[in-house]
Amino acid sequence: MPNTSYDALIIGSGQAGNPLATALADAGQRVALIEENLLGGSCINYGCSPVKSMLASAERAHQLRTASDYGVQGTEPKVDMAAVVARKDEIIGAMREGVRSNLTQEHEGITVLEGHATFTGPRNVLFTPAKGPVQELTAKRIFINTGTRAAIPEIEGLEGLPYLTTTQLLDLKELPKHLVILGGGYIGLEFSQMFRRFGSEVTIIESGKQLLEREDDDVCESLSEILTKEGVEIVLNAEVRLVSRNAEGIFTLTASTKQGERRIRGTHLLVATGRTPNTDTLGLEQAGIKLDEKNFIEVNAQLETNVRGVYALGDVHGGPQFTHISYDDYRVIRDNLLTRGKRRSAKQRPLPYCVYTEPQLGRIGLNESQAQQEGIAYRVATMPVSTIGRARETGRTGGFWKVLVDAQDRILGATVLCAEGGEIMTMFQLAMMGKLKYQQLQNMIIAHPSWAEGLNNVFAKLKKPE
Template sequence: MPNTSYDALIIGSGQAGNPLATALADAGQRVALIEENLLGGSCINYGCSPVKAMLASAERAHQLRTATDFGIKGAELKTDIAAVVARKDEIIEAMREGVRSNLTEEHKGITVLEGHAAFTGPRNILFTPPTGPLQELSAKRIFINTGTRAAIPDIEGLDGLPYLSTTQLLDLKELPEHLLILGGGYIGLEFSQMYRRFGSKVTIIESGTQLLEREDDDVCEALSKILTDEGVEIVLGADVRLVSRNEQGVFTLTASTKQGERRLRGTHLLIATGRTPNTDTLGLEQAGIKLDEKGFIEVNECLETNVRGVFALGDIHGGPQFTHISYDDFRVVRDNLLTRGKRRSAKQRPLPYCVYTEPQLGRIGLNESQAQEQGLDYRVAVMPVHTIGRARETGRTEGFWKVLVDPQDRIMGAAILCAEGGELMTMFQLVMMGKLKYQELQNMVIAHPSWAEGLNNVFAKLAKPD
């Protein structure tokens, strides 16, 4: 069995692994990158990019459906879901080929290997290609970037049924008549609005008492109302204990709720109850790499495992599972390994994120629940979106802005439920990084009419919480 040695070996072609491969190769190192599935990782292949591409189609459908509200009359709307999926596939294929070109043509010193990797020791990997002989690989440093997969709940009757993961739903070329979504996190919400706008009936079933467990009650209530006004049914506090499917292909979810037992029926079932790490087939025990109780790899602030020279990047080490956090993991490792005198930490970094419903929910910093849990002194400003001129002109009046301010008049956090909420949230992130006081935003000259004009007005009713 051949044995090949590298300076660096990266397992997984995600948003941390790919740029790390190019940075190490550009620094003169011999790099091998092993990918068992598709180049680009979850973001490109079954996460951010394909979902947002299909959300764009759903937004066009909604615009056509509501065009008469703007004085525009047109033909009857019909969704061609196969064409929607084909458009998504074309976009994703181009992105995937861009990754391949970047790794194999634009940067020398990178060897891309397609197949499975498993540890046989702290610096040794057994590589199994789809065809051909096994190979033993070794490296001075090894980086694990294998991400996560859908977590399937242990519910009676579910095993063996043709339920859908988000990956499978993105490739479905038939429009569900009635889509049941098990899970009320951001993934479930984005898919619920998407398929409702495509024309499906949609029901969200969530075991918790609210959607989006990380958010304040008022944010969740407002977002719930937006979705229900579009026709999405939301069932909260539902403990699903049995799943079945009849000969006609109809799923039935039997759930215990505060109102009693309910039977929820639909033609398709999406499981969106979280993610589980892809650590179970890596042979980590052969290298002595420690996992936490949920199977994620334990790392220090430099993203190094308990085994010196072995690192874990991206969703595989637990914590917030966002592409931009994975990419920052790359920057942490890059600077600590390649930039002399520069140290970066993966701890205490900002956590911006956006839920791409319409309107979007952009979040940065602390929300009220977190500030109260930490016993912090704060004031809060809340502004309905309909007070913004741009909102009235475009008809996108749903939602509100909510900003927390500390005793020194600096921004502690913001929740922006608004059209372009992600872009507006990033403005608050810049303000927080610059440590500006809120009065500087109130007096800033901002182009009219823009969404950003809300920065002038949101603090008009800044007050202590009730």
């Protein structure tokens, strides 16, 4: 069996592993990157990029459907799902090829290996290629960037049925008549609005008392109202006990609710109840690498596992599962290994994120629930989006802004449920990084008419929480 040695071995071509490969290679190291599936990881292939590409198509359909509200005579759109999927595939195909070019042509010293990796020891990996002989690889350092996959709940009758994960739904070339979504997290919400705007009937089933369990009640209530107005049915406090499918292909989900037993039927079922790490086939026990109770890899503040020289990056080590956090994992490793005199920690990082419904939900820092749990004193300012001139002019008046301020008049966190909510949230993040006081935003000259003008007005009714 051939044995090849590298300075660095990266398992998984995700948003942390790819830039790390190029940084290490540019520093003169000999790097191998192993990918079992598609180059680019979840973000490019079945996460951010394909979902947002298809959301853009759904938004166009919504604009046609609502054109008469703006004095333009529109027609009911005819959605060609095969064309929607083809557009998505073209976009992500170009991104994937860009990754391949960057790794194989633009940087010397990187060997891309397509196949499966299994640890045989702390510095040893057995590489099984799609074609060709098995190889034993060794490296001074190994980086695990294998991500996650859809978690499938244990529900009677579900196993063996042709339900969909988000990966499969993104490739569906026929529009579902009635899509039932199991799970009311941000993935479920984005897909619910997308397929409702394409023309499907949509039902969300959530076991909790609200959508988006980590958000404040008023945020969840507002989002629920917005989605319900578009025709999405939302069933909360529903514990699904049984799933079946009849000869006509209709799914029936039997759920216990506070109102009693309920049966929800649909032509298609999307399971969106969370993610589970891709750690079960890596042979981590052969290297002595520790996992937590949910099978995520345990790491320290520098993202190193309990085995010296072995690191875990991205979603596979648990915590917030976002592309931008995975990319920051790369920066943590880069600075700690390659930048002399510079130390960087993966702990206590800011966590910006955005749910790409319309309106978007942008979040940075603390919300009210978190501030109360941590015992942090705050004042809160809330402003309906409908008070912003730009919102009234464009007809995008749904949602509100909420900002928390500390005793020193600095911003603790912001929740922005608004058109372009992710962009506006980032403005608050910049103010937080610069330790600006809220009065500086309140008195800043901002171009009119823009969404950002809300920064002048949101603090007008700043008060202590009730």
